[in-house]
Amino acid sequence: MLDKIIAQKREEVEQRKKVATMTYLQERIARQKPTLDLALALRDDHIRLIAEVKQASPSRGVLSPNLNPTELAQTYAEGGAAAISVLTEANYFMGSNEHLAAIKEVVGLPLLRKDFIFDPYQVYESRAYGADALLLIAAILSQGQLKELVSLSHSLGLRCLVEVHNEGEVERAIISEAEIIGINNRDLNTFAVDINTTRRLRPLVPKEKIVVSESGIKSRKDMEKLGKWGVDAVLIGEALVTAGDVRAKMQELLS
Numbered sequence: 001m002l003d004k005i006i007a008q009k010r011e012e013v014e015q016r017k018k019v020a021t022m023t024y025l026q027e028r029i030a031r032q033k034p035t036l037d038l039a040l041a042l043r044d045d046h047i048r049l050i051a052e053v054k055q056a057s058p059s060r061g062v063l064s065p066n067l068n069p070t071e072l073a074q075t076y077a078e079g080g081a082a083a084i085s086v087l088t089e090a091n092y093f094m095g096s097n098e099h100l101a102a103i104k105e106v107v108g109l110p111l112l113r114k115d116f117i118f119d120p121y122q123v124y125e126s127r128a129y130g131a132d133a134l135l136l137i138a139a140i141l142s143q144g145q146l147k148e149l150v151s152l153s154h155s156l157g158l159r160c161l162v163e164v165h166n167e168g169e170v171e172r173a174i175i176s177e178a179e180i181i182g183i184n185n186r187d188l189n190t191f192a193v194d195i196n197t198t199r200r201l202r203p204l205v206p207k208e209k210i211v212v213s214e215s216g217i218k219s220r221k222d223m224e225k226l227g228k229w230g231v232d233a234v235l236i237g238e239a240l241v242t243a244g245d246v247r248a249k250m251q252e253l254l255s
Helices: 002-019 022-031 038-042 069-079 097-106 120-128 143-155 167-175 196-204 220-228 246-254
Strands: 048-053 083-087 111-114 133-137 159-164 180-184 210-214 233-236
Touching: 002 120, 022 120, 038 048, 038 083, 038 159, 038 180, 038 210, 048 069, 048 246, 069 083, 069 097, 069 246, 083 097, 097 111, 120 133, 120 143, 133 143, 143 159, 143 167, 159 167, 167 180, 167 196, 180 196, 196 210, 220 246
Parallel strands: 048 083, 048 233, 083 111, 111 133, 133 159, 159 180, 180 210, 210 233
Antiparallel strands: none
């Protein structure tokens, strides 16, 4: 599935380069306000929440048929989220760059662009559409690509959340000089989720880095476990977008 997603994404990026040229992106970037610091937003005595705008997923299909990205983002901001993650992958997650740009207009929190990013073009694109940070998945990048994309992102004022799934990827993320490391509890090959992935990998990350636990976080009990394991923040999507009362779910998680 991951290989299929990446193959489609490569074709999509090449098509977008023809429609939204680098000149167009640079013009958009020139009109953007200075970026907000995701790392600063996640540093606190308590676990911080990155709430995700996510309409669908490859493993579960459509999660929220009537999702309104801007309304949900405003609810997240009012409910105490430290930052907002925005899915921009269209084929499997029903996201778009336009969702990112629209949310930028209505909330004042750092926005994390979550997509399958492997091309420098996508970094400029992220900045052009209002992202303050972007996700880089170690599993789909060589060390050279990872270093290049982190460096380029920093030059544009963007923070990087480097996502890891195993011990080797933790080491690569540290070498990349990214300040924020995300531990994904979901196996990208099987889609199986095990929150204990965070417990296993957290001790390998230097204390000066910010650690974000991703996937499978559904309850206050999960939050308490992660707090004991020394996690700085969590990224939660499905548990929020499928909740009958999003504000109440946020209160439960953050109480």
